[in-house]
Amino acid sequence: MSDKKGNETYSIDNLVDVMRALRNPDGGCPWDLEQDFKSILPHTLEEAYEVADAIDKDDMINLREELGDLLFQSIYHAQMADEAGHFNFDDVVHDITAKMIYRHPHVFGDANANSAADVNAIWDQRKEAKDQAKSSALASALEGVPHALPALLRAQKLQKKAAKTGFEWTKAEDILDKLEEELAEMREAVRQGTMEQKADELGDILFVIANLGRILDINAEEALRQCNAKFEKRFKGMEEDAKLKNQKFSDLSLDEMTRLWINQKQKERRKS
Secondary structure, eight states: OBOTTSOBOOOHHHHHHHHHHHTOTTTOOHHHHHOOHHHHHHHHHHHHHHHHHHHHTTOHHHHHHHHHHHHHHHHHHHHHHHHTTSOOHHHHHHHHHHHHHHHOHHHHSSOOOOSHHHHHHHHHHHHHHHHHHHHTTOSSTTTTOOTTSOHHHHHHHHHHHHHTTTOSOOSHHHHHHHHHHHHHHHHHHHHHOOHHHHHHHHHHHHHHHHHHHHHTTOOHHHHHHHHHHHHHHHHHHHHHHHHHTTOOGGGSOHHHHHHHHHHHHHHHHHHO
């Protein structure tokens, strides 16, 4: 197939064929033939983060490429599953299409939704119905949260599952009180605790903060990603300011660095 300029264009079927060729024992790629689900998993996670990075940077050219890389990861896993007789890429496409139709009765059925809140309510109801159908085979209300998720995101999903049983604080103020309690325990661990105790208390603090984000309807993982980006931007700005003054950043005192940091924050306020 060609586009209007006569350039050859490829379809999803072509990409599936490429994957099959790479995994073909007769003339395929030696590296690809050695891979399995676990060895490819780190690449899958990396591609997902690269998609997020392109979105954060509003880089549409890079986003196009990264989405292709992530799509290829799905095809890669589906090809290995097909080889093992589990399912193929067509099955994956069928299942996700059926799921989206089921989860959107306000588009593909008779349900009504006049706002994003209505849509979220329908989505949760449909998802919960599916979850309840599986629950009889599950040992715990916390089942179904993937271990491979980023820790903060997994914490919030675990907390959401627990909340459905009634095990949760209902007010942010209660969680802030708990946070203060955990901070006091951390101070004690810093004074005289072992490294294992300090790590344990730090985990407790992060878990409580994740719960605070959930109660406030804030994605803790995304909030931290944005904070990381903000820190990176400010720090690079500090380095640039030092360079403009012919100063080596690492030679500055902490007080001088702090002044540069404050200057970066002031620049941000002036731009907002």
